[in-house]
Structure formats: structure tokens, C-alpha cells
Amino acid sequence: MTKQQANWSPYDNSGGSCVAIAGADYCVIAADTRMSTGYNILTREYSKICKLADKCVMASSGFQADVKALQKQLAARHLIYQHQHNKQMSCPAMAQLLSNTLYYKRFFPYYSFNVLGGLDNEGKGCVFTYDAVGSYEKVGYSSQGSGSTLITPFLDNQLKSPSPLLLPAQDAVTPLGEAEAIDLIKTVFASASERDIYTGDKIEIVVVNADGIRREYMELRKD
Amino acid sequence: MFRNQYDTDVTTWSPAGRLFQVEYAMEAMKQGSAAIGLRSKTHVVLGCVNKANSELSSHQKKIFKVDDHIGLAIAGLTADGRVLSRYMRNECINYNFTYESPLPVGRLVVQLADKAQVCTQRSWKRPYGVGLLVAGLDESGAHLYYNCPSGNYFEYQAFAIGSRSQAAKTYLERRFENFTDSSRDDLVKDAITAIRETLQGETLKSSICTIAVVGVGEPFHILDQGTVQQIIDTFEIAAEQEGPAAEPDAATGRDTAAEQGTAADQGGSTDEGVAPMDI
Numbered sequence: 001m002t003k004q005q006a007n008w009s010p011y012d013n014s015g016g017s018c019v020a021i022a023g024a025d026y027c028v029i030a031a032d033t034r035m036s037t038g039y040n041i042l043t044r045e046y047s048k049i050c051k052l053a054d055k056c057v058m059a060s061s062g063f064q065a066d067v068k069a070l071q072k073q074l075a076a077r078h079l080i081y082q083h084q085h086n087k088q089m090s091c092p093a094m095a096q097l098l099s100n101t102l103y104y105k106r107f108f109p110y111y112s113f114n115v116l117g118g119l120d121n122e123g124k125g126c127v128f129t130y131d132a133v134g135s136y137e138k139v140g141y142s143s144q145g146s147g148s149t150l151i152t153p154f155l156d157n158q159l160k161s162p163s164p165l166l167l168p169a170q171d172a173v174t175p176l177g178e179a180e181a182i183d184l185i186k187t188v189f190a191s192a193s194e195r196d197i198y199t200g201d202k203i204e205i206v207v208v209n210a211d212g213i214r215r216e217y218m219e220l221r222k223d
Numbered sequence: 224m225f226r227n228q229y230d231t232d233v234t235t236w237s238p239a240g241r242l243f244q245v246e247y248a249m250e251a252m253k254q255g256s257a258a259i260g261l262r263s264k265t266h267v268v269l270g271c272v273n274k275a276n277s278e279l280s281s282h283q284k285k286i287f288k289v290d291d292h293i294g295l296a297i298a299g300l301t302a303d304g305r306v307l308s309r310y311m312r313n314e315c316i317n318y319n320f321t322y323e324s325p326l327p328v329g330r331l332v333v334q335l336a337d338k339a340q341v342c343t344q345r346s347w348k349r350p351y352g353v354g355l356l357v358a359g360l361d362e363s364g365a366h367l368y369y370n371c372p373s374g375n376y377f378e379y380q381a382f383a384i385g386s387r388s389q390a391a392k393t394y395l396e397r398r399f400e401n402f403t404d405s406s407r408d409d410l411v412k413d414a415i416t417a418i419r420e421t422l423q424g425e426t427l428k429s430s431i432c433t434i435a436v437v438g439v440g441e442p443f444h445i446l447d448q449g450t451v452q453q454i455i456d457t458f459e460i461a462a463e464q465e466g467p468a469a470e471p472d473a474a475t476g477r478d479t480a481a482e483q484g485t486a487a488d489q490g491g492s493t494d495e496g497v498a499p500m501d502i
Binding site for chain 2: 072076079080083
């Protein structure tokens with residue numbers, strides 16, 4: 001008697017990559033716009049980025065149906081928060097909420113790999129990175145999704161602070177300007193789409209700063 | 224209304240076919256400070272008189288946002304009103320989650336009415352002691368509903384509830400035929416005037432009234448004190464100009480009252496910012 005195996009999976013991988021980089025007074029969140037299933041493309045123009053609050057934006061790759069459900073949950077919870085507190089949720093507050101929401105489904109997880117980006121209460125850029133069940137950490141930059149294995153090493157090379165154990169002591173990384181960060185994002189996605197079949201078509205770049213939220217797009221390889 | 228042997232229980236009918244507990248709940252509503260509502264084809268305006276327990280306390284919140292397209296004003300037991308507004312907010316959020324579209328006002332008031340009715344037919348419950356003026360927008364236009372503790376609901380062009388609301392109702396009855404085609408700003412002016420009627424002599428200033436608007440292209444929001452005071456000031460100026468022709472004494476009386484009103488308000492407005500419920 002062999003154990004019966006599932007003949008159906010509730011999950012599917014829609015592919016795609018997400019990146020977020022935090023600056024001193026801004027945060028850039030970007031994701032490609034391709035949605036795939038298996039070796040096929042479902043659409044070239046799907047947004048993986050969702051504005052959760054005035055200063056808080058989330059990009060998620062993984063299974064987009066779960067991502068959509070997660071985004072709706074968070075939006076509803078945010079509305080309740082606004083009714084009760086008469087203000088928008090801060091980015092760190094939303095970060096905790098996202099973690100709790102993900103862990104709530106610990107035994108049937110949201111197949112969603114998230115990066116949360118925005119400005120904290122003092123106006124400084126912040127990025128939070130998650131796994132599928134809500135383990136999270138505040139970081140300076142992060143990448144998730146099918147291209148993350150190609151993107152993260154490059155970001156580490158460019159952005160990671162030198163280890164304090166190094167001798168001779170190396171300077172801490174110089175602060176990255178907003179325009180430089182956007183340029184880095186474009187470079188990184190262009191590289192990822194060369195080798196990752198699930199990343200391509202277009203990048204959607206969202207910038208959060210003191211002036212508000214703005215969006216830009218860049219074309220990528222369509223193959 | 225006098226005490227009688229049929230009024231102990233909400234589940235006891237009187238021989239005349241009345242449920243006294245429900246009627247007493249309506250009385251509770253009449254004790255609350257006034258709330259008024261009026262609508263045009265595209266906008267609904269709610270207004271209420273702010274009553275504070277004492278000079279030391281902030282006033283109670285009587286206008287609640289339920290969703291971008293729905294808001295309400297209450298009169299009566301404000302605690303009951305708060306609980307009901309939380310229920311309504313939940314219903315809107317859940318409907319939006321399921322159907323990705325705003326909950327039609329008409330549906331919401333029916334749910335509210337059914338909820339109120341339940342409390343009139345359970346021996347272990349009591350009716351809600353609050354009347355609600357629900358203002359909302361849906362595909363069929365702007366709506367104003369009145370929900371009462373009995374579980375009934377009615378749609379109105381304009382209405383007023385709470386203490387001294389009869390004065391406002393009289394004013395609204397005279398003017399309501401014009402409301403359908405009123406502009407948004409005229410509607411707000413009419414609302415403030417209606418509130419002034421309930422004050423019966425007390426000086427009208429923005430610290431004692433709250434106005435909220437919802438309309439096509441305008442999500443439900445409460446007007447800030449500064450804006451309301453500006454509108455009130457335009458009245459007083461207009462009244463001044465009319466005054467000399469009609470009633471010189473009354474005009475000068477109102478004039479000085481307005482000056483005192485604005486001065487007092489400037490003193491008062493610094494305090495208003497502190498009270499957390501003052502939104």
C-alpha cells in the first residue's frame with residue numbers, strides 16, 4: 001500500500017521578479033510585468049505592485065491568485081485601521097500586519113514572496129523582505145521571485161556594506177541617490193531577463209518619497 | 224407617555240397594540256442633540272449640533288464615515304450609534320471584498336433595519352436608542368435615509384432628528400423643493416441654516432456644529448472647522464446687508480454676536496485640536 005499522492009496542486013507559479021531598494025529619503029520598488037504558467041506567457045502586462053497605504057507599497061511574486069487575495073486582505077485591514085485610528089498605517093506597522101497575515105495561514109500558506117517598501121515614520125526609506133509564511137526582516141535592499149538568484153548577488157556587490165571585520169577597515173557604503181537607485185534597478189532587471197525566462201516584457205518602477213508616489217515603466221526583452 | 228403595566232418588556236404588547244419599549248427608545252433618540260440631513264441629485268449633506276458634557280470635555284462624535292460613498296449622523300445614545308457604525312463599516316468592507324464594488328446604500332439600510340428589528344423581538348435584548356441619518360451615493364444617485372430604533376427606515380429629501388429638530392424640519396419643509404437642483408455649496412449653506420434653527424438664539428459658530436458632505440466625485444468627508452466658519456461668516460455678512468432694510472435692531476444684535484462668535488472661536492479653536500474625538 002503506497003500513500004496516495006495528490007493528483008492536483010492548489011498552487012501554481014506565475015513567475016516574475018521583484019526588487020526594492022531603500023534610500024535616505026526615498027524607496028524604490030520594482031517588479032516585472034510578465035505573468036507565466038509553465039513555459040507559457042499568460043500576459044505581458046500584469047502589475048505585481050500594490051499600494052497598501054500612503055507611504056507603503058508591496059511587490060509580490062509567486063502565485064498571483066494568492067498574491068491578489070493577500071493584497072485584498074491587507075487593503076480591508078487597512079481600511080479598518082483607518083476607521084479606528086483616523087490615519088494611514090505606517091510602513092513598519094504594515095510590515096508587522098503582513099507578517100501576521102502570512103503566518104495566520106501557516107498550514108496552507110499564501111504562495112507569495114513579498115517585498116514591502118516605503119517610508120517609515122521619520123521619512124526614511126525602508127524595505128522589508130518576507131518568506132511565504134511571514135518571517136521578515138528590515139533590510140536596505142531585497143529581491144524576490146524567479147530572478148532573485150540572479151539579482152541578489154549583483155545588488156550585494158553594489159550595495160552591501162563592507163564587513164566590520166575586514167582589515168584594512170573599509171568605508172561604509174556612500175548613500176545612494178534616487179536616480180542612481182532607479183538606474184541600478186533597470187540594469188539589474190535587464191540582466192535578469194537575459195537568463196531568467198520568467199522575467200521580461202516590462203518593468204514597473206514605483207518610487208515613494210516625501211512628494212508622494214510616482215510610477216515609471218521600462219521595456220524589457222519580450223522573449 | 225406615562226408608565227404602565229405593559230412597558231417592562233419589549234416582548235409585551237399593550238392592549239392598544241403598541242410596544243412601549245420601542246417607543247421609549249424613540250424618546251431616547253429625541254433627547255440627543257440635533258442631526259440634520261439634506262440631499263440634491265448629486266450630493267448629500269449631513270450636519271449635527273455638537274453637545275459636550277461640560278465645558279471641560281470634548282464633544283461627542285456624531286458623524287461617522289462608513290465608506291467613501293456612505294456616512295451617517297446619529298442622534299440619541301451615541302454608544303449605540305458607534306456600535307452600529309462599526310457594523311456598517313464591516314458590512315461595506317466585506318461586500319467590497321467579495322464583489323469589488325461599493326455596497327449600495329439601499330442594501331445597507333435594510334440590513335441595519337433588520338438588525339434593529341431583531342432587538343424588538345427578543346426578550347433578552349433592548350432596542351437601539353439611536354436614530355441614524357444615513358447619507359450615501361450609489362448608481363441611482365444620492366440618497367438620504369432615516370433609520371429608527373423600531374426597525375423602520377424611510378428615504379427623505381431632507382430630515383432632522385434629535386432635540387429641537389422640529390425647528391429645522393420646519394425650515395427644511397419650506398425649502399426642500401429646491402434641494403434637488405441645488406449646488407453643493409448651497410446645500411451646505413442650507414444645512415448650516417437648518418442647524419441654526421435648532422439653536423434657537425444661541426450664536427452659530429463652527430465649534431458647535433459639524434458638517435459632512437458626500438457627492439459625485441467627492442468621497443464622504445467632514446468639513447474642517449475653518450471652512451465651516453467661513454461659510455457661517457458669509458451668512459452674517461449677508462444678514463447684515465439685509466438687516467438695515469428689514470429689522471435694524473435684530474441685525475446689529477446678530478452682528479455683534481457674530482463678532483463675539485468669531486473671537487470666541489479663535490480662543491476655542493486652539494483647544495479643539497487637543498481633543499482626540501474632535502474629528
